[in-house]
Amino acid sequence: MRHRKKFNHLGRKSAHRKAMLANMASSLILHKRIKTTVAKAKALRMYVEPLITKTKDLNTVEERIHAQRTVFAYLKDKFAVKELFGDVAAKVADRPGGYTRILKLGNRIGDNAEMCLIELVDYNENMLESKKSSSAGKRTRRGRRKATTADSAVAAEAPAQESAEPTSESTEAESKE
Incomplete structure (x- = not known):
């Protein structure tokens, strides 16, 4: 032993x-x-x-x-x-x-x-x-709820920025034609 x-x-x-x-x-x-x-x-x-x-x-x-x-x-x-x-x-x-x-x-x-x-x-x-x-x-299970609310806030801001960008590109494209 x-x-x-x-x-x-x-x-x-x-x-x-x-x-x-x-x-x-x-x-x-x-x-x-x-x-x-x-x-x-x-x-x-x-x-x-x-x-x-x-x-x-x-x-x-x-x-x-x-x-x-x-x-x-x-x-x-x-x-x-x-x-x-x-x-x-x-x-x-x-x-x-x-x-x-x-x-x-x-x-x-x-x-x-x-x-x-x-x-x-x-x-x-x-x-x-x-x-x-x-x-x-790396995220934990507890952090998902906070991350999803933060992601939704970012996602809410993103369409406003995306809609502004294509209009400026489309105006540039129209002015070139």
Whole structure:
């Protein structure tokens, strides 16, 4: 039984698991997305999201240095730490959590393992563009009544404008003939 056991051991000894997660977290931070199995991605999400949270709300230089040293103890890659505290921290500053996204891809051909793509949320331009376009046209059920009254008011104004426009075009057409 695995009562109160929080994380997946991934079939590895603790030193191997810590090294693997550190390498995967560095790759995720540097490349913004990696392809891996679903089990490893879920373990990586639990590993990397607290590290990203440590980059937020640093008021003094001492706090920043302490946070960088703490994160470096986990990642063991100074380039990943620099990227995390530079570019990634600026993008996730206003996000309350949920910095990663797991997109399932299907099964691997060789061993039929479930594969997925784990990525940092703020770096997928396609998802960000679709979110912006969908929020402009998105309406809720409560908003329909207000939207229909607003649409009817706009529709009432529209025929008056349309009737004025053809008359000016028709007068121009008549004057040319």
